[in-house]
Amino acid sequence: MKIVFVNVFFVNGSEGPGGNWVLVDAGLYGSAHRIKKVAEERFGRGARPSAIILTHGHFDHVGALKELAMEWNVPIYAHHLEIPYLTGLSSYPPPDPSVGGGGMAFMSFMYPKKPIELGGMVQPLPADGSVPGLPEWSWYHTPGHTAGHVSFFRERDRTLIAGDAITTRKPESVLAVITDEPEVCGPPSYFTPDWTAAKISVQNIASLRPNVIATGHGIPMHGERMIDELNELARMFDEIAVPAHGRYVGHPAIMDEQGVVSLPEPVSSTTNKVLITAGLVTVAGLAAYAISKRKHNGNGQHSKLNSPLDTHIYYGEEMNLSVYGEIPDSREVHNFHQDNRPTNDFP
Numbered sequence: 001m002k003i004v005f006v007n008v009f010f011v012n013g014s015e016g017p018g019g020n021w022v023l024v025d026a027g028l029y030g031s032a033h034r035i036k037k038v039a040e041e042r043f044g045r046g047a048r049p050s051a052i053i054l055t056h057g058h059f060d061h062v063g064a065l066k067e068l069a070m071e072w073n074v075p076i077y078a079h080h081l082e083i084p085y086l087t088g089l090s091s092y093p094p095p096d097p098s099v100g101g102g103g104m105a106f107m108s109f110m111y112p113k114k115p116i117e118l119g120g121m122v123q124p125l126p127a128d129g130s131v132p133g134l135p136e137w138s139w140y141h142t143p144g145h146t147a148g149h150v151s152f153f154r155e156r157d158r159t160l161i162a163g164d165a166i167t168t169r170k171p172e173s174v175l176a177v178i179t180d181e182p183e184v185c186g187p188p189s190y191f192t193p194d195w196t197a198a199k200i201s202v203q204n205i206a207s208l209r210p211n212v213i214a215t216g217h218g219i220p221m222h223g224e225r226m227i228d229e230l231n232e233l234a235r236m237f238d239e240i241a242v243p244a245h246g247r248y249v250g251h252p253a254i255m256d257e258q259g260v261v262s263l264p265e266p267v268s269s270t271t272n273k274v275l276i277t278a279g280l281v282t283v284a285g286l287a288a289y290a291i292s293k294r295k296h297n298g299n300g301q302h303s304k305l306n307s308p309l310d311t312h313i314y315y316g317e318e319m320n321l322s323v324y325g326e327i328p329d330s331r332e333v334h335n336f337h338q339d340n341r342p343t344n345d346f347p
């Protein structure tokens with residue numbers, strides 16, 4: 001089964017007819033057609049953005065990038081420290097399977113062996129913090145998950161696109177998937193090679209005091225609970241987000257303008273197996289717990305899923321930002337994107 005688990009963002013640069021828009025991130029490999037279709041639904045036939053801008057270059061954010069950039073003939077922008085991984089100069093630090101339990105295992109089969117090679121198609125983001133095509137937005141360097149990870153912030157309404165610097169669910173947790181309950185979490189631990197930098201980035205994000213956060217994984221969040229959880233995450237990052245053990249915990253990968261400089265030793269495979277097994281057992285336990293909890297709630301209602309569906313539309317329409325991708329409930333997909341196709345038919 002193919003699963004949609006990553007978001008892309010359509011952001012208006014200027015109001016009114018003829019106004020430009022920008023695509024932030026480019027989803028999974030094979031999703032170009034769907035992205036184009038949603039773009040045309042939103043912006044009209046033959047619509048193309050003025051640029052494609054990346055939060056970072058992980059495979060689940062650049063899958064359709066080459067195809068879209070070539071077809072649209074538009075520039076791609078990324079942080080200069082991210083460019084080695086987009087031009088074939090370096091591979092990302094390998095993921096750490098000893099963290100994050102077994103839940104992320106399903107992603108590993110999609111993890112490409114070779115880095116994407118964009119050559120001259122990708123350019124560094126302007127050094128002054130401006131975002132090409134989006135005059136109201138600024139980019140902020142939020143490294144840790146990757147060396148050149150950036151987040152985008154619009155001061156006017158304090159909207160933040162945080163990429164994978166934070167997520168709004170626990171990507172490793174089956175429980176979170178089952179209950180669909182959004183929660184402000186740290187970056188996906190499986191792919192995060194510098195936890196100290198990741199912590200500082202979350203603290204910097206919290207200090208921006210965003211009203212709305214839209215992340216690479218999970219649904220957009222806003223309001224008091226989001227603010228409380230974000231502040232809590234910034235304050236207790238080590239306890240909440242950093243895995244207890246792991247290849248990069250306490251030993252970050254060292255990276256520079258050329259890419260990876262040095263890596264810590266991998267966690268030994270025996271430890272690894274024990275941890276993964278422990279992870280699977282935990283996951284199975286949590287799943288059983290979640291199912292029994294669900295039964296208690298009766299007729300499948302999500303006890304805490306009172307996330308305001310209309311608010312998603314509100315943010316989509318009023319804030320000139322739409323999020324396309326992993327919306328865990330088909331009603332939300334319908335409301336937010338006027339798109340009622342099932343979420344699992346993503347190519």
Ligand SMILES: [Zn+2]
Nearest residue numbers: 058145164191
């Ligand atoms: Zn990522």
Ligand SMILES: [Zn+2]
Nearest residue numbers: 058060164216
């Ligand atoms: Zn991601």
